[in-house]
Amino acid sequence: MRTISFDGVIVGGGGAGMRASLQLAQSGYKTAVISKVFPTRSHTVSAQGGITCAIASADPNDDWRWHMYDTVKGSDYIGDQDAIEYMTSVGPEAIFELEHMGLPFSRTEEGRIYQRPFGGQSKNFGEGGQAARTCAAADRTGHALLHTLYQNNVKNKTVFLNEWFAIDLVKNQDGAVVGVTALSIETGEVVFVKSKATVFATGGAGRIYASTTNAHINTGDGIGMALRAGFPMQDMEMWQFHPTGIHGAGTLVTEGCRGEGGYLINKDGERFMERYAPNAKDLAGRDVVARSMVLEILEGRGCGPEGDHVFLKLDHLGEEVLESRLPGILELSRTFAHADPVKEPIPVVPTCHYMMGGIPTNIHGQALTIDGSGADQVIPGLYACGEAACVSVHGANRLGGNSLLDLVVFGRATGLFLEEAMRSGIEVRDPTQSDLEEANARLAKLEAAPVDESVASLRKELQNIMQNHFGVFRKGDFMREGIEHLAALRPRIEAVGVADKTQAFNTARIEALELQNLFEVAESTAISAEQRTESRGAHAREDYQDRDDDNWLCHSVYFPTEKRLGKRGVNFAPKTMDAFQPKIRTY
Amino acid sequence: MLQVSIYRYNPEQDAEPSMEDFEVDTGGKDLMVLDVLELIKAQQDPTVTYRRSCREGVCGSDGLNMNGKNGLACITPLSDSVKGNKLVIRPLPGLPVIRDLVVDMSLFYAQYEKVQPYLQNDTPAPAIERLQTPEDRAKLDGLYECILCACCSTSCPSFWWNPDRFVGPAGLLQSYRFLADSRDLATEERLARLDDPFSVFRCHGIQNCVNVCPKGLNPTRAIGHIRSMLLKRAA
Numbered sequence: 138m139r140t141i142s143f144d145g146v147i148v149g150g151g152g153a154g155m156r157a158s159l160q161l162a163q164s165g166y167k168t169a170v171i172s173k174v175f176p177t178r179s180h181t182v183s184a185q186g187g188i189t190c191a192i193a194s195a196d197p198n199d200d201w202r203w204h205m206y207d208t209v210k211g212s213d214y215i216g217d218q219d220a221i222e223y224m225t226s227v228g229p230e231a232i233f234e235l236e237h238m239g240l241p242f243s244r245t246e247e248g249r250i251y252q253r254p255f256g257g258q259s260k261n262f263g264e265g266g267q268a269a270r271t272c273a274a275a276d277r278t279g280h281a282l283l284h285t286l287y288q289n290n291v292k293n294k295t296v297f298l299n300e301w302f303a304i305d306l307v308k309n310q311d312g313a314v315v316g317v318t319a320l321s322i323e324t325g326e327v328v329f330v331k332s333k334a335t336v337f338a339t340g341g342a343g344r345i346y347a348s349t350t351n352a353h354i355n356t357g358d359g360i361g362m363a364l365r366a367g368f369p370m371q372d373m374e375m376w377q378f379h380p381t382g383i384h385g386a387g388t389l390v391t392e393g394c395r396g397e398g399g400y401l402i403n404k405d406g407e408r409f410m411e412r413y414a415p416n417a418k419d420l421a422g423r424d425v426v427a428r429s430m431v432l433e434i435l436e437g438r439g440c441g442p443e444g445d446h447v448f449l450k451l452d453h454l455g456e457e458v459l460e461s462r463l464p465g466i467l468e469l470s471r472t473f474a475h476a477d478p479v480k481e482p483i484p485v486v487p488t489c490h491y492m493m494g495g496i497p498t499n500i501h502g503q504a505l506t507i508d509g510s511g512a513d514q515v516i517p518g519l520y521a522c523g524e525a526a527c528v529s530v531h532g533a534n535r536l537g538g539n540s541l542l543d544l545v546v547f548g549r550a551t552g553l554f555l556e557e558a559m560r561s562g563i564e565v566r567d568p569t570q571s572d573l574e575e576a577n578a579r580l581a582k583l584e585a586a587p588v589d590e591s592v593a594s595l596r597k598e599l600q601n602i603m604q605n606h607f608g609v610f611r612k613g614d615f616m617r618e619g620i621e622h623l624a625a626l627r628p629r630i631e632a633v634g635v636a637d638k639t640q641a642f643n644t645a646r647i648e649a650l651e652l653q654n655l656f657e658v659a660e661s662t663a664i665s666a667e668q669r670t671e672s673r674g675a676h677a678r679e680d681y682q683d684r685d686d687d688n689w690l691c692h693s694v695y696f697p698t699e700k701r702l703g704k705r706g707v708n709f710a711p712k713t714m715d716a717f718q719p720k721i722r723t724y
Numbered sequence: 725m726l727q728v729s730i731y732r733y734n735p736e737q738d739a740e741p742s743m744e745d746f747e748v749d750t751g752g753k754d755l756m757v758l759d760v761l762e763l764i765k766a767q768q769d770p771t772v773t774y775r776r777s778c779r780e781g782v783c784g785s786d787g788l789n790m791n792g793k794n795g796l797a798c799i800t801p802l803s804d805s806v807k808g809n810k811l812v813i814r815p816l817p818g819l820p821v822i823r824d825l826v827v828d829m830s831l832f833y834a835q836y837e838k839v840q841p842y843l844q845n846d847t848p849a850p851a852i853e854r855l856q857t858p859e860d861r862a863k864l865d866g867l868y869e870c871i872l873c874a875c876c877s878t879s880c881p882s883f884w885w886n887p888d889r890f891v892g893p894a895g896l897l898q899s900y901r902f903l904a905d906s907r908d909l910a911t912e913e914r915l916a917r918l919d920d921p922f923s924v925f926r927c928h929g930i931q932n933c934v935n936v937c938p939k940g941l942n943p944t945r946a947i948g949h950i951r952s953m954l955l956k957r958a959a
Contacts, residue, residue, distance in 0.1 A: 174775070175829070177872055178783040192852070236853040239843025239907070241861065241868045248855030274868075280782055281868060288842035323822060352778040388780040469780060472799050593766035637771045639736045642823040645770040 138318070138573060139328045143169045143296070145555055146316060146332035148303045148359060150176030152184075152279070153523025153544035154338030155286040155295075157502070160552020162293040166559050169296040171303050171319055171330060173354065173647070176287050180340055180352040181544065184279025185465060186393030187253060187271035188545070189538030190228040194245060195252035195269040196260065201225040204270060206262045206717055208539060211422050212532025213674035213684065214719040215372070215692060217708035220528045223500045224539075224546045226713075231545045232272055240285040242274050243462075253462070254396040256420040257536040257724070267420060269396075271538040276391050276465040282541060298330070302647055303358060306335070306366045306519070307576040309568045314518030316568075317362070318576045322647060325640025327580065329573055333563040334555050336520040337363065337496060337504075338548065342658040346489035347597075347604040350382050350389040359525040361654025363496050364661060364697040365579070368516060369506055371527040371692050371705065372494035373658070374666035374676050377535055378609050380426040382488025384446040386473040389490070390466055390483055392537040395419040397462050399451040401430065402482065403438040409447075414724040421724035424534040424675045427487035431609050434486075441484060448482035487609055492658075493535055493675065494665070495527035497694065497705070502526065502551030507694055507705060518565060520555070522547040529692065532707075533674020583649055586634030592649045595630055599652070602626070603659050607666055612679045616667040623660050630656045661695045668702045669693055686719055726750050726806065728760060730772060731814040733821050741821065743812070750802065757790055757805060757813065758797040773824035781938060784873030788825055789814040794875040794936040816878035818887065831887045832874045838891060839899035840917070844910035860906040867901035867946060869939050870894060876933035876943055882926040889922035893933035893943030896924060900946035903953065915950075915957050924950055 145161045147154045150172030161168040170176065191201040205225040209216055236242060236250065243251035255271040274281035290297070300322040307316045307329060316331040342357025343349035364370060380401070381390040395401075400419045403409050413429040414421035421429075430447050433439060440448050451459060451466075456479045459467055463478075470476050470483045496519075497505045504519040504526075522528075523544040530543050568576075606619025630653055637645045671685035672678050692705040709716040725747040733741035746764050755763075758776055765772045774797070775785040781799035788797050790805045791812050805811060819827040845854075877883045877892035891899065899918065902908045918924050924947060933943040 174777055174783075174785065175833075175872075178775075178777040178785045180778065180783075182783050182871075183778050183780065233849075233851070233853050237843075237845075237849045239902075239905070241864045241905075242853070244856050244858045244861045246858065248857050250853050277782075277869060280871070284868075285842075291837055292840075292842045352783065354777045386780075465782075472781065472801075591766070591770065593770070597766075635770070639734055641735050642773050642826050644773050648770075 138577070140331050141328055142331040143167045144332070144559055145334045145336065146171060146330050147336040147338055148317060149338035149340055149525070150297070151179035151338060151340050151523060151544070152181035152282055152286060152541065153548040154336070155290050156545050156548025157336050157338060157522055157552040158295045159286060159290050159293060160549055161555055162290065162295040164556040166556070169298055169330070171298045171301045171317070173300065173302045173322065175299050176297065177283055179283060180355055181279045181283045183352065183389065184282070184541055185276045185389060185391035186255060186396065187273035187278045187538050188232065188282070188541035189255055189258065189271045189536065190232045190542055191225065191270060192229045192232055192250060192272060194249040199268065199270060201228065202714065203260055203262060203268065207257050207259055208530060208536055209717045210263065210722060211257045211534055211536040213534055213722055214532065214690060215673065215707050216532030217529050218711045218716050219708045220500050220530050222711035222713065224530050224542060227546055228542050231549055235282065235285060235545065238285050238289045240274065240281050242272060253393055254420060255537045256392050256395065256426070257422045267417070271396065273393065276393055276463045279541065302650065303362065304580050304650065305576045306362050307568050307572060308366060309566045309572055311566055313565055314516065315565050318573070320580065323642055325643060327577060333559065333565060334520055335518055336502065336522065336551055337525050338521070338523045339525045341492045341524040342655060343489045345600065345603045345655050345659040345662065347600040348382070348387050349489040350379055350387055351489070356651035356655050357658035358651065358654045359521065360495060361657040364657040367698050368504065369497065369697070370494060370661045370695045371497040372529060373661040373695055374669050374693060375493035375533050375674060376489060376662065377423055377491040377493060377675050378427040378487040379490035380423055380430055380487055381449055381485040383469065383474045384484035384486045387488050388469055388473050390449060390469065390485060394449060394451055394463060394466060397458065398454050399449055402448050402450050403433045404440045404444065405438060409433050417724035422534055423537060425724055427609055428677055430487055446484045446486040449485045450482040451478040452480055452482070491535055491540060492524055493527070493531040493533065495525050496521040498526045498528050500528060500550055501554035502547060507703060520551050522551045533676060579653065583633065583635060583646065584638065586632055588634040588636045590629060590633060592633060592645065592652050595633060596652050596655065599626060599656060599659055603662070607663055610677050610679055611666055613667065616663065620663050620667060623663055627656065627660070661697065664700055665693045665695050665702055690719060726760065726802070727810045728764065729810070729812045730824070732824055734823055754801050754803045756798050757800045757802065757811070758786055760802070760811065761797060773826055775826055782871060784871035787816050787873035787875045789816055794879045796873060796875070796938040799938060816874055818878045818884040829874060832877055832894065835891045835895040836872065836898060839895050840914065841898045841902065843902060843905065843908050845907055846909070854907050856906055863904045864901060866941055867897060867904060870897055870941060871939060873938065875936045875938060879932040879936045881930060882928060886922055886926055890926035891923050893947065896950060897941060897943040897946045900950050903950065915954055918950065919954055924954060
């Protein structure tokens with residue numbers, strides 16, 4: 138196996154990965170990004186509505202502490218307050234940097250960045266009404282962000298290993314991460330990509346569900362690799378169902394639609410969110426809106442012949458506003474819902490959207506594990522940022538507009554930390570031959586396996602289990618049944634084989650490797666969900682309907698080797714202010 | 725049953741490319757072309773090879789030639805493409821084929837990089853954002869939305885002939901995106917780099933790029949603006 142060496146290797150070419158790589162490349166360290174797609178095809182490109190940050194454009198008195206309060210409340214109090222403080226306070230600097238790099242934000246009459254209202258955003262610690270804090274480039278903010286980051290990486294000569302697929306982590310005899318094995322999709326060559334620091338910025342894994350807003354590529358590859366290496370995952374039961382996925386297609390319609398004044402109606406034309414969230418209405422937290430929609434549908438007030446969705450009404454905003462503020466939504470709705478929002482409402486349904494959990498990290502992006510005494514321990518050589526990481530700024534429910542801020546701020550923070558660490562010098566022992574063989578064992582097994590079952594049908598089975606047993610509302614006995622189905626599925630997915638043994642652009646092989654990653658994500662989700670016996674944020678149980686702060690005001694930590702769930706304390710110690718204490722969460 | 729004919733070529737097994745026919749049951753639905761490819765790959769032949777990611781027309785992975793016209797498979801409904809119950813799917817024309825519907829886009833990306841597709845402004849940045857009026861920002865509309873799918877450049881005869889020297893519609897659209905940005909100060913350098921007989925002036929206004937752009941952008945118009953700027957600079 139050929140070895141290629143870098144100072145830092147970032148796995149994943151989305152927003153988090155390219156913000157980290159940019160930071161490191163600018164400091165002159167030899168930096169590579171491994172991306173299974175050309176970077177601008179990464180899922181960050183699909184983010185629409187914006188990036189929430191107190192840059193004080195729409196409101197000159199805006200304060201990052203208000204944003205921090207909203208984010209803590211949105212997380213249902215299991216977001217780490219030191220991390221949220223860091224994200225919301227450093228945020229403005231990170232946004233202005235993006236603008237200086239060229240990001241084409243929409244503008245106000247004063248020439249500043251345009252900000253729109255988004256769900257869960259308030260002024261004055263929830264007392265001052267709705268805030269407009271979400272910085273936007275029309276409804277194509279993710280696209281504008283991702284392209285700007287790619288362009289600046291090109292400028293700074295980052296090395297891109299495009300259309301390369303990372304297979305597994307390589308650990309040396311000290312247990313330190315020293316790189317990954319990776320496969321060139323175009324040629325089939327497998328190499329050891331050696332690195333002093335390996336950053337997982339592999340994004341989400343929404344494809345564990347049958348219905349998702351996520352791209353085909355969102356298969357949780359970093360989560361799969363870390364779990365196989367025996368590293369723990371945090372808060373994996375916390376999956377966000379976005380209120381407005383287009384019914385049938387699953388494609389996303391931004392919360393910015395409601396931010397601009399759109400609202401949801403049931404079959405009677407009633408604006409039902411007024412009943413569930415009298416103050417914030419359609420701009421309540423996403424978990425609250427998604428559950429309200431499902432209740433409307435379950436109680437027989439859904440729309441359409443099957444009564445299985447509700448409508449998002451936008452026509453009252455007028456064509457001009459829609460064309461200038463939501464042009465991408467007009468396109469998407471016309472294409473995928475066959476509905477023209479200028480004239481008629483869009484059929485929408487809650488759809489799997491975002492993984493709040495992931496690889497536990499500190500605010501420097503260092504991946505963590507928990508030792509026998511319950512203390513955090515840094516995993517040497519491994520870092521994570523973006524959706525793959527759980528730092529945790531989102532806790533049990535992410536606010537709209539906070540994912541782009543998370544990936545920019547913590548991609549940047551990881552890069553800054555690595556710059557310092559590289560400067561002081563990182564020495565690692567080389568892996569042995571057997572270390573490398575271990576990291577390549579999965580591919581070797583796949584190549585040798587007989588072909589009994591198709592990857593596509595196994596994937597469908599997995600997605601249906603997750604959709605049916607671990608959806609918006611959950612129940613213990615039903616989840617236990619789902620876990621049994623998963624246990625039966627594991628040997629079949631581990632034994633999967635691929636008939637096509639050719640080397641050039643073998644996507645059948647890639648899909649098999651992705652399926653195994655999806656399974657690891659799904660299993661950790663299922664076991665974590667079944668054991669958290671309360672309802673909090675996105676995790677809503679019919680058999681435990683209340684939040685249980687006595688027992689569960691904590692992170693869950695899933696240990697893959699023993700398939701055991703542990704607990705980890707939530708940080709209530711921000712550096713510059715008093716912590717926000719848990720309160721009943723209403724909107 | 726929909727008749728689908730797909731361009732196949734695996735360099736390790738095939739001496740030359742060929743077309744392979746499939747029959748697909750669409751269940752009477754007006755699927756997207758990508759859905760049809762996914763059905764074939766899942767149910768009939770997992771070796772059928774193509775790129776795809778977002779499946780909603782924003783990532784630009786699945787630019788393909790469908791019944792003779794370039795477009796994104798994920799947002800092209802069968803009703804827009806199928807003629808006489810027949811759908812012929814080929815790779816984007818003019819670029820080397822790696823396998824089946826996957827083309828080598830190196831030349832396309834090289835032309836993109838050639839225009840230095842990043843904002844250039846060496847003046848000290850303010851503590852907040854650089855201000856830009858809504859009118860100046862509006863000049864970027866129709867330019868910044870490009871998704872680098874290559875549908876335009878691979879439908880352009882000038883690009884087919886000179887893919888190494890003619891920047892092509894996608895690259896030039898991006899070039900103009902920065903020329904038009906009130907915050908960018910490298911106008912003179914950008915124009916100087918384009919001032920040769922090939923980079924811009926190989927565009928003959930055929931407008932294939934405009935006809936195929938899945939985002940409704942108009943590279944020909946952008947090229948016209950660059951041309952005017954170059955001529956004005958020479959005068």
